[in-house]
Amino acid sequence: MTTRRIVVGYDRSDDAKAAAAWALDEASRTGAPVEFLYAYEWPVWAPTASMVPATSIWPDGETDRAIKDTLNTAVADAKQNFPAVRTTLSLVYADAAVTLIDRSAEASLVVLGSRGHSAVAGLLGSVSAAVSAHAHCPVVVVRGQPAGGPVVAGVDDSASARSAAFFAADQALARRAPLRLLRAWKPVTGLWEATPLVTRQVTSTERQSFDELVAIVRDKYPGLEIVADAVVDHPADALAKASATAQLLVVGSRGRGAVRSALLGSVSQHLLRHSACTVVVIHNA
Incomplete structure (x- = not known):
């Protein structure tokens, strides 16, 4: 079990x-402790006219108490429903994305809702993009309603594909669910689309690396039910369709480098907004 x-x-x-x-x-399956984190920046503003009273530059007592009450309630509910899970709470007056990325260096997972009242959970904006792109551990974006179905891993030839496949396999095994490994090749469009050269079929040569990855996963998880699908479709569309019948969708990221910006690739960004189920973004080891 992880600590x-x-x-x-x-x-x-x-x-x-x-x-x-x-x-x-x-956490109830892995034994990991859970930290409830509320991080936000208090607006720092002062009027230029000295005769106008300036607003407070630090949270007042009422705001502070309201936030702590929220966190205490969350911890109390957790202890009632998951008594074996260790929980802590943290209130941080700092940038939410920076705080979450910093916390991720010592975490097994960062888990966020798809929307929220504060910057921490306002997932479809800059915070989600930054955390999902730059975290040091997998980032879970909880979407849709809990349901059954397979765990789906979207894979390609990137460095993070194997990590995504193994993470998804671990989740499928723990959830006693089948694993679906999905690789999508973009269809040919434009000038060559209507020519006889375009068969809209994945050739054995094209899918060789995918078949090799599937074989590795099958060998490592011999008791796991695994379905491997190679399709001709835009990866974002193929994975969004797969999410409709999945309980979890796992994809790899393009890394954490500043050159790659705070944004993920177009596929990951699309899924964070449109997946019907929870999405996990995996980073390179």
């Missing part, structure tokens, strides 16, 4: 509560 904590970006929103439930369920 590295699971960090949950938490506020009072329903999506944050769904993220907490996902994290606690995961």
